Amino acid sequence: MNANSRQPAPPVEVTDLTCRYGAYTAVDRASFTVAPGELFALLGTNGAGKTTTIETAIGLRRPASGTARVLGRDPFRHRRELAGDVAVIGQETGFADDLTCAETLRLWTDLHRLAPRLELLERVDLAHRAAVRVGALSGGERRRLDLALAVATAPSVLFADEPTTGLDPASRRRTWGLLRELTAQGTAVVLTTHYLDEAAELAGHVAIMDRGRIARFGTVAEITSSYEARITMRPKPFDPIALPALAGRTAVDDGLLTIRTTALQADLHRLLDWAAREGVELADLKAGPATLDEIFAELESEPAPAN
Ligand SMILES: Nc1ncnc2c1ncn2[C@@H]1O[C@H](COP(=O)(O)OP(=O)(O)OP(=O)(O)O)[C@@H](O)[C@H]1O
Structure with a gap:
């Protein structure tokens, strides 16, 4: 038997990914791989193509060419099958807007046959919003609720699109702690961020996107030392x-x-x-x-x- 055939597929493998909106190329031949327990950060200016890359990797878009594979599967074709292993921060999670934060978290742990984890609301600074409906949350609060749900189930893969945008420094640090907790449990994390300090703090490897392409790749120290x-x-x-x-x-x-x-x-x-x-x-x-x-x-x- 070929030794390679026993290797499990990487949690995330993006190869020559190209995505277009009409004639406009938003992602241009991007490639990267994320290992279990690794946090990979996608950085870039506004409109560089980060969100489009994430949306394709979670199966919301079909690439124009190239591939995105999550746990060895095509996320566009197998989005439903992957749902149990893949968590997303920053996109619609499909929860009812009229459930409260506490009800949402309880329903989530019940669905996964886990013990209730209401203390997680405190860890994402949402204890004071426990009785507030999801539909009434701000964008930042919504992302923190997504993070609490992700931490509750420790998924194989987490896509986190700007999870700390708009947070104060103390909340950002708490979010970093939770992301570290996930990677320590083996979750592969793809994070988009506008903050180099965040990438330096958390990421193994970083890609800087510019006009759809991965313009720089390496550790933050490698990238900054080249300037x-x-x-x-x-x-x-x-x-x-x-x-x-x-x-x-x-x-x-x-x-x-x-x-x-x-x-x-x-x-x-x-x-x-x-x-x-x-x-x-x-x-x-x-x-x-x-x-x-x-x-x-x-x-x-x-x-x-x-x-
Ligand atoms: N639905 C769409 N239709 C047409 N163009 C789009 C669409 N969504 C994004 N774009 C364009 O594609 C490019 C990449 O957008 P994308 O949202 O992926 O960038 P981003 O790096 O996530 O930016 P930001 O940091 O501002 O969130 C941008 O020029 C954007 O205007």
Whole structure:
């Protein structure tokens, strides 16, 4: 027997996926695989194609070409069969709008023959909304209820479309804790997010989508280290001529000095030595890897790739 034939299919396998709305290509030959217990993050600017990718992977759309496989099956053809193993945050879950949050959670655990888990409402900051109808929830509250339902059943695969958008920092951290709990139990998670810190905190691998394509793939550290780091400050007093020799490129805009460098530590050292020596105050000093906004801006400034 071929050893490969005993390998279970990956929870999520997207290969050369292309999706179109009419003549418009929203996803262009995207490929990625997610292993059990892995959290994979899809990042990208607005309209990059993240939601379309997720909607195709959960079987709401048929690809124009390429494939999406979930637990080895075609999600468009086998959506019903997959429903028990796949949870989704951020889409209509099909629950009645007139059930309360507590009733929905109880019905969900009953359907799965599980003990009631009403404490989960507290863990997603919905304890105070337990008696409120699902139809009256905000988008963010709705996503948190979806998360509570997912945690209750620990599905094989979870698709989470922007689960933390609009949450305050404490709620975001609690959501991260629950997502980590799921991956620790073996759930494969595909997460879309606008936050690089969220991807850095949670994801093994990250794909940055730009105009339908996966433009960058790797760990967050791999991706950010392929861009120049930034040092910004407002030196007081400031005489650009007096700056020490630096490895990076300097630019000044309205008194803000920006240095883009591949030698962050060495350049920072030189600047701090210079400031101490010359008695210069480095107001608003910031130093670190490129931010997601900066990476997006650089990607967007690249010409559209040829077909
Ligand atoms: N039903 C539709 N009909 C036509 N075009 C659509 C449709 N849905 C999405 N699009 C377009 O396809 C592209 C990809 O959209 P998609 O929602 O997948 O992006 P996204 O990365 O999820 O964006 P966001 O971060 O804003 O949610 C966008 O240009 C969008 O305008």
